[in-house]
Each structure stands twice: as C-alpha cells, then as structure tokens.
Amino acid sequence: MFIVKIRASYSAAHRLCREDLSEEANYALYGKCSNPNGHGHNYDLEVAVAGEIDPATGMVINFCEIQQLVDSLIIDQVDHKNLNVDVAFMRGVIPTVENMARIFWDILTPRIRNGRLHHVTVGERNSNMVTYAGPSPARSKLADS
Amino acid sequence: MFIVKIRASYSAAHRLCREDLSEEANYALYGKCSNPNGHGHNYDLEVAVAGEIDPATGMVINFCEIQQLVDSLIIDQVDHKNLNVDVAFMRGVIPTVENMARIFWDILTPRIRNGRLHHVTVGERNSNMVTYAGPSPARSKLADS
Amino acid sequence: MFIVKIRASYSAAHRLCREDLSEEANYALYGKCSNPNGHGHNYDLEVAVAGEIDPATGMVINFCEIQQLVDSLIIDQVDHKNLNVDVAFMRGVIPTVENMARIFWDILTPRIRNGRLHHVTVGERNSNMVTYAGPSPARSKLADS
Amino acid sequence: MFIVKIRASYSAAHRLCREDLSEEANYALYGKCSNPNGHGHNYDLEVAVAGEIDPATGMVINFCEIQQLVDSLIIDQVDHKNLNVDVAFMRGVIPTVENMARIFWDILTPRIRNGRLHHVTVGERNSNMVTYAGPSPARSKLADS
Amino acid sequence: MFIVKIRASYSAAHRLCREDLSEEANYALYGKCSNPNGHGHNYDLEVAVAGEIDPATGMVINFCEIQQLVDSLIIDQVDHKNLNVDVAFMRGVIPTVENMARIFWDILTPRIRNGRLHHVTVGERNSNMVTYAGPSPARSKLADS
Amino acid sequence: MFIVKIRASYSAAHRLCREDLSEEANYALYGKCSNPNGHGHNYDLEVAVAGEIDPATGMVINFCEIQQLVDSLIIDQVDHKNLNVDVAFMRGVIPTVENMARIFWDILTPRIRNGRLHHVTVGERNSNMVTYAGPSPARSKLADS
Numbered sequence: 001m002f003i004v005k006i007r008a009s010y011s012a013a014h015r016l017c018r019e020d021l022s023e024e025a026n027y028a029l030y031g032k033c034s035n036p037n038g039h040g041h042n043y044d045l046e047v048a049v050a051g052e053i054d055p056a057t058g059m060v061i062n063f064c065e066i067q068q069l070v071d072s073l074i075i076d077q078v079d080h081k082n083l084n085v086d087v088a089f090m091r092g093v094i095p096t097v098e099n100m101a102r103i104f105w106d107i108l109t110p111r112i113r114n115g116r117l118h119h120v121t122v123g124e125r126n127s128n129m130v131t132y133a134g135p136s137p138a139r140s141k142l143a144d145s
Numbered sequence: 146m147f148i149v150k151i152r153a154s155y156s157a158a159h160r161l162c163r164e165d166l167s168e169e170a171n172y173a174l175y176g177k178c179s180n181p182n183g184h185g186h187n188y189d190l191e192v193a194v195a196g197e198i199d200p201a202t203g204m205v206i207n208f209c210e211i212q213q214l215v216d217s218l219i220i221d222q223v224d225h226k227n228l229n230v231d232v233a234f235m236r237g238v239i240p241t242v243e244n245m246a247r248i249f250w251d252i253l254t255p256r257i258r259n260g261r262l263h264h265v266t267v268g269e270r271n272s273n274m275v276t277y278a279g280p281s282p283a284r285s286k287l288a289d290s
Numbered sequence: 291m292f293i294v295k296i297r298a299s300y301s302a303a304h305r306l307c308r309e310d311l312s313e314e315a316n317y318a319l320y321g322k323c324s325n326p327n328g329h330g331h332n333y334d335l336e337v338a339v340a341g342e343i344d345p346a347t348g349m350v351i352n353f354c355e356i357q358q359l360v361d362s363l364i365i366d367q368v369d370h371k372n373l374n375v376d377v378a379f380m381r382g383v384i385p386t387v388e389n390m391a392r393i394f395w396d397i398l399t400p401r402i403r404n405g406r407l408h409h410v411t412v413g414e415r416n417s418n419m420v421t422y423a424g425p426s427p428a429r430s431k432l433a434d435s
Numbered sequence: 436m437f438i439v440k441i442r443a444s445y446s447a448a449h450r451l452c453r454e455d456l457s458e459e460a461n462y463a464l465y466g467k468c469s470n471p472n473g474h475g476h477n478y479d480l481e482v483a484v485a486g487e488i489d490p491a492t493g494m495v496i497n498f499c500e501i502q503q504l505v506d507s508l509i510i511d512q513v514d515h516k517n518l519n520v521d522v523a524f525m526r527g528v529i530p531t532v533e534n535m536a537r538i539f540w541d542i543l544t545p546r547i548r549n550g551r552l553h554h555v556t557v558g559e560r561n562s563n564m565v566t567y568a569g570p571s572p573a574r575s576k577l578a579d580s
Numbered sequence: 581m582f583i584v585k586i587r588a589s590y591s592a593a594h595r596l597c598r599e600d601l602s603e604e605a606n607y608a609l610y611g612k613c614s615n616p617n618g619h620g621h622n623y624d625l626e627v628a629v630a631g632e633i634d635p636a637t638g639m640v641i642n643f644c645e646i647q648q649l650v651d652s653l654i655i656d657q658v659d660h661k662n663l664n665v666d667v668a669f670m671r672g673v674i675p676t677v678e679n680m681a682r683i684f685w686d687i688l689t690p691r692i693r694n695g696r697l698h699h700v701t702v703g704e705r706n707s708n709m710v711t712y713a714g715p716s717p718a719r720s721k722l723a724d725s
Numbered sequence: 726m727f728i729v730k731i732r733a734s735y736s737a738a739h740r741l742c743r744e745d746l747s748e749e750a751n752y753a754l755y756g757k758c759s760n761p762n763g764h765g766h767n768y769d770l771e772v773a774v775a776g777e778i779d780p781a782t783g784m785v786i787n788f789c790e791i792q793q794l795v796d797s798l799i800i801d802q803v804d805h806k807n808l809n810v811d812v813a814f815m816r817g818v819i820p821t822v823e824n825m826a827r828i829f830w831d832i833l834t835p836r837i838r839n840g841r842l843h844h845v846t847v848g849e850r851n852s853n854m855v856t857y858a859g860p861s862p863a864r865s866k867l868a869d870s
Contacts, residue, residue: 042186080178130292130294473593
C-alpha cells in the first residue's frame with residue numbers, strides 16, 4: 001500500500017472559547033488560547049491518501065490533483081482569515097486543531113478518487129499537532145443506520 | 146567581532162490597515178493581510194548582539210541574559226495576543242513586521258549590556274522576513290540634536 | 291480516532307557502552323558512540339496520545355496538560371544532564387534512543403488521562419530516530435500474570 | 436515494538452513521461468514534471484525498520500548498519516544522477532516517488548537482519564511525499580504461489 | 581535601515597561542465613556535479629531589498645510586490661526546467677549557484693522600486709549556498725565609464 | 726562580491742566551567758551549562774568564504790574543497806567527542822560557542838585559497854548561535870607588531 005502525502009499551510013487567527021462559559025472558565029479550559037481578542041498561527045496541514053499504484057503511470061494519484069483539491073476546498077477558505085468568524089464551514093465550531101482536522105476530513109474524503117483519504121494532520125505550531133484518521137468503520141456504520 | 150544570536154517565537158493575530166483608508170483602499174495596499182477580522186502567524190524573532198569576547202568567561206554575553214530580556218520585554222507581551230488591540234507598545238502602530246522590528250529594537254537597545262544590539266529580525270512566515278539594524282549613526286546624532 | 295502530538299527537546303551527554311565489554315568491543319558494537327569521555331546531542335522527543343474528541347471542548351486532551359507532564363517528568367530530568375550518570379530513571383540502562391523511548395513510555399503511560407499513550411519518538415539527530423508504540427497487548431497480559 | 440528510522444537525501448534529475456504517449460499527453464498526465472529536458476530535486480529518503488530491542492545492547496539494529504546499507508545500495512546509485520538514464524535498477528521504470536519507494540523497498544527488504552523493513556518514504560519536496568509499507572501479506576502469499 | 585527578505589524555491593536539473601574540457605577534466609573540476617546526464621536540486625532563493633520604512637504604511641516595500649517580481653522574472657523561468665538547456669537567460673552560462681545569484685541580481689536590480697536590491701542568496705542544498713551582494717560601487721563606476 | 730557558505734554539524738559533549746571557580750560560582754555564571762558531568766549538543770557550523778567569481782569556472786571556490794577542509798580540520802576532531810577533554814585544539818579553552826567560532830576561524834583562515842574566510846557561525850541549538858567575523862584589521866596589525 002502507498003500513502004501519498006501533500007503539505008500546505010495557512011495563516012489564520014482564532015480564539016478558543018465556549019460561548020456558554022465565562023472568560024475565567026474559558027481561561028481555565030483553554031489557557032492563553034482563550035485571549036478574548038484572539039491570536040493566530042501559521043497552520044501546517046498534511047493530507048494523506050492511501051491507494052494502489054497504477055503501473056501505467058507509476059502514480060497512486062497525481063500530487064497536483066490533491067494539491068488543487070486542498071487549495072480550493074480548504075486553503076482558499078481559511079488562509080488569512082479569522083477562523084471564528086470568516087469561514088462558513090467552521091461556523092459554530094470551536095476552532096481547535098482537532099475540529100479542523102475532522103472538518104477537513106469530512107470535506108476532502110468524498111472528493112478523493114483513485115484512493116481513499118488516509119489521514120489529515122493539522123499543526124498550529126511545530127510542537128502541537130493533531131492527526132485524524134477518520135471515524136472507525138464500525139462507528140461509521142452506526143452513524144449511517 | 147562576535148555576533149551572538151538568540152531566537153524566539155510568538156503566535157499572534159494582526160490586521161494590516163490604515164484607519165484613514167476605506168476597506169477597498171486597505172485591500173489595494175495590504176492585500177489579504179487587510180482582512181477585516183484579522184488573521185495570524187507564528188512569528189519568528191532573532192535578536193543579535195555584537196560585542197567582544199570576555200577571555201575570562203569565553204562569552205560575549207550570556208545567552209540566558211538575552212533570552213530573559215527578550216522573553217520578559219517582548220514575548221510575554223505579544224504571544225497569544227492580538228497585535229492591533231492587546232499590546233501597549235504597539236498601540237497606534239500598523240503591525241507590520243517592519244514596525245515590530247523597529248519597536249523591538251527600541252525596547253531592547255537600552256537594555257543590552259556587554260555589547261550593543263546588532264540587528265532584530267522578525268518573520269511572519271519562513272518566506273517573509275525583515276531585518277532592522279537600527280537607525281544610522283548619522284541620523285541618530287541628528288535625532289539627538 | 292485522533293492522535294495528539296507534542297514535541298520537546300533536550301540537550302544531554304551520553305556514552306554507549308556495556309560495562310562487561312572492553313573498550314575495543316564497545317567500539318565494535320557502538321562505533322564512535324562509545325567514545326570513553328562521551329559526546330552529546332540535542333534530542334528531539336515526540337509524545338503522541340490517542341483518544342476521542344470531547345464535543346464540548348473540541349479537544350482530546352489539552353496540549354498544555356501533555357506538555358506539562360512531559361516537561362516535569364522527562365525534560366526537567368534529562369535536559370543539560372549526562373544520561374549515564376545524572377538521571378535516576380536511566381541508572382543501569384544503556385542510554386540508546388530505544389531505551390529512552392521505552393522508559394519515557396513507562397513513565398508517561400500511567401499519567402495520561404483522557405486518552406492513551408500512542409507512541410513516543412526519540413531522535414538524537416534528524417537522521418536517527420526511534421518510535422516506540424508500547425508493549426503489544428498480548429505480551430502485556432503475560433507481563434501482568 | 437520499536438521502529439528505527441534513518442534519513443538520507445540525494446540530488447537527482449528526472450523526467451516523468453510515458454514513452455508511448457505524445458508530449459502533449461505526457462503534459463496532461465504529469466504537468467510540468469514532463470518537461471522534455473528534465474528537472475530535478477533534492478530527494479529525502481526515510482527508511483524504517485521494525486523490531487524488538489536486544490536487552491544486551493539496548494538497540495534494535497545499529498543505526499550505522501542501516502545507514503551503510505542505504506548508502507551503498509541506494510544513495511551511491513542515485514545521488515547526482517539522472518534517474519531516467521543513469522541508474523540500473525530504475526531502467527524502464529517511470530521515476531515517480533511511488534516507483535522509487537517500491538524499488539528501494541525491494542532492494543532493502545532482503546538485506547535487513549535484526550528486524551524487518553517497516554516502511555520507505557521518498558519525498559521530492561517537503562510538500563510531496565510517498566510512504567510505501569510493502570506488499571500486503573495476503574497478496575505476497577498469492578504472489579509466491 | 582531595513583532589509584526585507586522573501587524566499588522562494590525551484591526544482592531544476594543542471595550539469596556543471598565546461599564545453600572546452602574533456603569529461604575527465606570536468607570531473608576533476610566539478611566532481612559528481614559534472615555527471616554527463618545531469619542531476620538536480622530543489623534550489624532555495626532568498627531575495628533581500630534594503631530601504632527605509634514608509635511611516636504612512638509601515639512597510640519598506642510590499643512583500644507581495646517582491647514575490648511577484650521573483651515569481652514572474654525568475655521562478656516561472658527556472659522551475660521544473662533544465663538549467664543548461666531550457667532557460668534563455670542562462671544560455672552559455674555554467675549553471676553554478678554563483679552564476680545564478682549574479683544573473684538573478686542583474687535581472688531584479690533594475691526592477692526594484694522603493695528600495696534597492698541588497699543581496700541574492702541561492703542554495704542548492706541546505707549545506708551549499710552562495711550570497712551575492714552586487715558589484716562593488718567602485719567597480720560599478722569603472723564599469724560605467 | 727560573493728560569499729560561499731557551507732554547513733556541517735557535529736555531536737559533542739561539553740561543560741562550561743572555570744577551574745578557578747567553585748561549583749556555585751560556575752552555576753551563577755553558566756547556569757545549567759555548568760552541570761558537573763557535562764551535557765551535549767548537535768552543533769551547527771557555517772563556514773563562509775568571500776571572493777570573486779572565476780569566469781572560467783563560474784565558481785569562487787569549490788564547495789567540496791571547503792567541505793573537505795572543514796571535515797578534516799574540524800569535524801573529524803570534534804564529532805562524537807567531549808570538547809573539554811578529547812580535542813587538542815580546545816585544550817585549556819572554555820568550550821563556549823564563542824571560543825569554538827574563534828578557534829575554527831584561526832584554524833581555517835590560513836587554509837583558504839581563492840578567497841578569504843568571511844565568517845564562522847557556531848550554534849549549539851537553533852535558538853543559540855554565534856557568528857565570528859575575525860579580528861578587526863586594526864587589532865590584527867597591533868597583534869602583528
């Protein structure tokens with residue numbers, strides 16, 4: 001099995017807070033990430049697609065094809081934006097890297113042909129990253145029923 | 146001559162805009178960096194001090210001493226903050242990396258002992274950086290007179 | 291499933307040698323890493339925790355919580371130390387990256403709440419790394435009986 | 436289980452094209468990678484070996500042993516070469532990173548003692564990588580019968 | 581004084597050789613870089629512009645403006661190309677990083693407004709770089725006379 | 726003018742201490758770098774040579790030539806060594822990065838042909854570096870007299 005990986009990055013502002021909590025409770029939960037006026041990051045994104053090689057082309061999936069999907073569906077929406085306010089698919093979602101990875105997965109997974117999405121990694125600093133490998137098949141079936 | 150360099154980083158939100166301009170004019174001037182709700186970066190900071198080696202210690206200046214100055218005077222003020230709103234020494238200043246480098250220079254230069262500040266570099270992405278080496282001596286003298 | 295990863299680093303000296311072997315035999319086994327007076331590295335550490343997202347917070351586990359565990363239980367013990375001499379939990383252990391990964395796992399795994407330790411990676415140079423994913427469940431049960 | 440990883444790099448020229456296709460069809464398939472006179476990369480290679488720790492040495496496999504295998508069997512053959520023309524084991528193969536990962540796997544896997552090859556990752560830029568984890572066991576058996 | 585720096589990269593093939601020399605003499609001069617069928621690199625380019633800050637905008641020169649010049653005048657010409665064959669402004673020039681830095685300087689320097697070109701750095705690996713800071717003013721004057 | 730830069734690295738142990746001071750006084754001066762049993766780093770070294778381009782070759786100086794000088798004169802002496810004990814040219818010298826940069830300069834500068842040594846940078850972590858650009862001409866003359 002092959003796993004093809006592309007990387008991209010975006011620069012965005014965010015604030016971690018639950019609207020139902022006081023500023024003090026948000027600070028207790030999210031620390032300095034709850035700063036009321038927000039802060040920001042250069043986010044690193046890795047998108048990995050698993051598949052078999054096509055012997056005729058020597059490729060699983062064209063890098064450019066994944067890159068274009070990621071650019072148009074994700075990077076163009078989140079780069080140089082405020083993730084709490086500006087992004088339609090983040091509305092009502094606390095903009096943690098976990099939630100971003102999960103949402104990016106949901107956006108990308110139906111669009112991948114010639115393979116299947118393997119994982120999405122989002123990092124907000126080189127020292128803080130989350131990898132999401134999709135819902136487990138068992139739970140997916142339950143979710144469908 | 147020796148140049149001792151330390152590096153630090155901070156994550157902050159900013160928006161580039163001139164209050165006297167319309168949103169369209171700001172976009173023409175600053176592009177996507179003028180997004181009204183802001184965006185953000187992991188900023189990289191390099192502070193360089195020039196000096197002579199002290200033969201007794203083998204050091205120009207203790208790395209920890211510069212690091213502590215930079216942490217307390219700069220990083221603690223800007224990390225996880227909104228640079229347009231939250232930072233006293235950025236008030237009324239358009240938060241470009243040029244202005245940050247200049248202001249950080251002004252904050253640090255009187256505090257450096259055992260050497261003199263050589264340059265300050267601020268980067269907002271690995272591909273976009275500014276180095277400020279201080280006002281030229283000539284202009285400094287003029288400024289003093 | 292989500293995998294949350296934090297990274298840290300420490301600077302330490304070590305020497306690879308077996309006390310029961312001659313200097314020549316140690317050199318044959320460990321090469322230049324057996325230098326009798328030691329050498330050192332900036333070690334890179336990645337700690338990964340697997341878990342489910344808490345919909346109320348959007349987090350699996352707070353990055354800061356893992357970071358504090360890693361800092362207090364590991365980094366504070368090994369940073370700027372001699373791993374053959376100074377570190378209680380390394381006593382009597384050949385300080386290879388394999389052994390460090392295994393010991394760090396054993397230290398961290400009972401302390402992780404809201405998830406379970408997924409892997410520990412220790413690198414002594416960017417080109418030399420080891421990932422340890424814990425004892426296999428089967429062997430773990432045997433070890434318990 | 437431990438996974439020991441070493442990294443190496445090589446600088447090479449390549450051109451992606453199928454000999455049975457016109458220049459236009461190759462451009463449609465491979466984009467700018469089909470440039471008739473070739474282009475090139477600094478390729479990054481990660482080789483990972485899985486195994487158990489030898490308690491007597493604290494190692495799974497000596498880093499130097501893997502490094503030497505990788506250097507002699509791969510790097511010495513591909514570094515500062517044209518992958519379409521100069522490399523015996525790439526002859527007749529479209530030099531995609533997928534094909535390189537697969538061929539490097541086939542070269543290395545019979546040579547690994549004290550463990551088994553876990554994966555091979557080849558990247559042509561930091562943003563474009565492929566990981567190959569070998570043929571699946573089921574298919575391997577079929578292939579043997 | 582401020583120095584604004586942008587970075588870009590390009591992937592290209594090249595061969596170092598003097599047409600007037602034998603293959604052996606080229607190997608003696610350029611080593612493995614003289615491989616007759618070429619090799620390649622991911623080249624790193626840094627372009628630095630020196631200037632004064634415009635207090636009205638907080639900028640020396642818009643990063644995007646430099647980036648667009650570099651992309652259109654350089655990257656679009658050399659990326660995914662063979663530097664010995666495909667690039668008009670490299671024709672008849674041995675494609676060393678020294679020559680690239682010098683030629684990129686000559687291309688960019690008349691196009692920089694709001695400042696002057698300070699240096700151009702070209703690296704073919706992270707370990708091999710050349711910085712060119714332009715002809716010295718003295719020699720420039722001589723060259724003009 | 727061109728500045729050609731090569732980079733190398735070495736892994737070594739060191740301890741910062743003055744033999745004439747108590748352990749407490751050394752800790753006050755050098756902090757955790759005074760740990761009695763030592764610690765270590767992956768040191769990064771940059772060696773820069775300034776010169777004019779040779780139009781016949783397109784090079785200032787062959788990268789390999791500098792690399793070989795640096796490898797044989799420096800890296801082979803300090804890599805996987807204890808800098809306080811094992812290295813002849815460090816004997817009696819407090820192994821700060823300042824002193825290393827100065828000594829490496831003195832070792833390399835008479836060996837550079839086709840140009841002159843421009844600077845030597847030694848870093849013990851990515852965040853802590855020293856650049857040495859040689860004794861000033863004035864002081865050099867005094868030293869000669």
